[in-house]
Amino acid sequence: TSFGFKEVREEEKGQLVGNVFSSVASNYDLMNDFMSGGLHRLWKDRLVSKLNPFPGMKHLDVAGGTGDVAFRILETINSVKRRAMQDVLEDKLQEETQIYVCDINPNMLNVGKKRAQERGLGGYQSLEWVEGDAEALNFEDDSMDGYTIAFGIRNVTHIEKVLAEAYRVLRWGGRFLCLELSHVEVPVFKQFYDYYSFSVIPALGELVAGDRESYQYLVESIRRFPSQEKFASMIADAGFQKVEYENLVGGVVAIHSGLKF
Numbered sequence: 001t002s003f004g005f006k007e008v009r010e011e012e013k014g015q016l017v018g019n020v021f022s023s024v025a026s027n028y029d030l031m032n033d034f035m036s037g038g039l040h041r042l043w044k045d046r047l048v049s050k051l052n053p054f055p056g057m058k059h060l061d062v063a064g065g066t067g068d069v070a071f072r073i074l075e076t077i078n079s080v081k082r083r084a085m086q087d088v089l090e091d092k093l094q095e096e097t098q099i100y101v102c103d104i105n106p107n108m109l110n111v112g113k114k115r116a117q118e119r120g121l122g123g124y125q126s127l128e129w130v131e132g133d134a135e136a137l138n139f140e141d142d143s144m145d146g147y148t149i150a151f152g153i154r155n156v157t158h159i160e161k162v163l164a165e166a167y168r169v170l171r172w173g174g175r176f177l178c179l180e181l182s183h184v185e186v187p188v189f190k191q192f193y194d195y196y197s198f199s200v201i202p203a204l205g206e207l208v209a210g211d212r213e214s215y216q217y218l219v220e221s222i223r224r225f226p227s228q229e230k231f232a233s234m235i236a237d238a239g240f241q242k243v244e245y246e247n248l249v250g251g252v253v254a255i256h257s258g259l260k261f
């Protein structure tokens, strides 16, 4: 049977996405490496370098899953602090830095907590794991210096609500950054990429996670996601200024950014 994603009603979509990620949580990190040939690591590095994290910052990583983006932010901040070599100030900043990882799926967060421990970040008070919905965040207005969402916005029911919430929780001058699988327009590469995503990815999903359908769904969702330009205009409609995007690997992924002014 075909997966028939188009027939899925709006209210069922959240539930469906929940199932997909419950089923892939334990294999999630392995699959990321498999599917992207390890490239997702570089993409996330790029995202975090655009964020320019600083000691003492309050940051919210939404759809944060198993913590990949949050770990990078914290590790960047720690290296900044080591360079600063100001012990007293360091302790103070250590207290104040807060990176919130928000995800709707507790299974992903639990895997993330375990990984934090393995990385020696488990005892860090600056890292907080929060179960929550990107469309209705449990954080105060104007409370965050930064907001990131990596491979998360594509699967939500209402993109506009997520953008409005991002805008609401950011402080004046705060930065919004979104890393997402996007659209390839380069001719020959596009054909190769379509083949890869429609044939290879579901097959890999079956082979490695025993779950073809979930990965088929992920590929469909990439197709349905708005183009780079369209998504940029949605970010601007949410109120963000200086909206821009950068394509990586010809648009396989794009990083969109905006500022709240």
Ligand code: SAM
Binding pocket: 017, 021, 062, 063, 064, 065, 066, 067, 068, 069, 102, 103, 104, 105, 108, 132, 133, 134, 135, 149, 150, 151, 152, 155, 156, 157
């Ligand atoms: N950001 C992580 C990364 O890049 O490795 C995880 C990305 S994973 C593809 C997508 C995540 O979005 C899943 O952990 C899923 O539970 C979460 N998610 C889906 N819908 C969500 C929502 N409405 N609010 C918050 N998180 C959501």
